[in-house]
Amino acid sequence: MRLIRFGPVGDERPGVMAPGPAGDPVGYDVSGVVADFDAGFWSTGGLDLVRGAVASGKLPRFELDRVRLGSPISLPPKILCVGLNYHEHARESGMTLPTEPVLFMKAPNTVVGPDDPVLIPPGSVKTDWEVELGVVIGRPARYLPDPAAAREVIGGFVLSTDLSEREYQLERGGQWDKGKSCETFNPLGPWLVTADEVPDPQALWLELTVDGQRMQYGLTADMVFPVDYLVWYLSQFMVLEPGDLINTGTPAGVGMGQQPPRYLRAGDTFTVAGQELGSQRHECRQAGPELDRGPG
Structure with missing residues (x-):
């Protein structure tokens, strides 16, 4: 469904x-x-x-x-994100593969709809794109016994765009949340597909284009830590609640990894797509006090 x-x-x-x-x-x-x-x-x-x-x-x-x-879910209680979770993306970032999932959080009010404008923060010169498979929790999960138990608590899957301001993230004190929580920085949708219709979340493709040029294409099979493992792992450190969103990482091809690096600017248009997950289209606009962009 x-x-x-x-x-x-x-x-x-x-x-x-x-x-x-x-x-x-x-x-x-x-x-x-x-x-x-x-x-x-x-x-x-x-x-x-x-x-x-x-x-x-x-x-x-x-x-x-x-x-x-709009977003197929209302504002989630938590947005939990996993960094460096694709082998190729870790390589393009010049970072060693993690031995445990790299975790950070985004503000829930970053969520917007699948065709809503994306706002470039004032003064930003390094707003980056990341297409991701999003996992929505359907039942409470605490201290799951093993990764196999994760499938019982997943409500569904959604196409998620985890936008990042790399200067804020990496050059302003090294606090990832700071570069991840700008307004409109987590478009979702167009729909949530229920877990029963995705028998293998590690067998999906994801794609992102900027101004018609394909920048990202990858398979969820390239994840360092698969979906079920991530849900199990997170449940060891916090209670996962119904409605929580987990962004599971991005394939290679982000702007930071281009030679030379390329970032989003006001006036750019980018599209996002995922197998079984639908597609998004976003126009980039300059953020300012005159734009009151609510969640959706």
């Missing part, structure tokens, strides 16, 4: 994308069944309610091409 949220920024409603009678994708409004795709949705059996409502055939429909799609 593919979960979506649609509507104006800050006023998104939960929906489902499913094949219509003619086989074309159709939007179904499930706001009369669940309030939102948030922590409460996952912890109270909301997915089963939605599945039942879709099966009933009585949900109101809407045309997908006539609505704005």
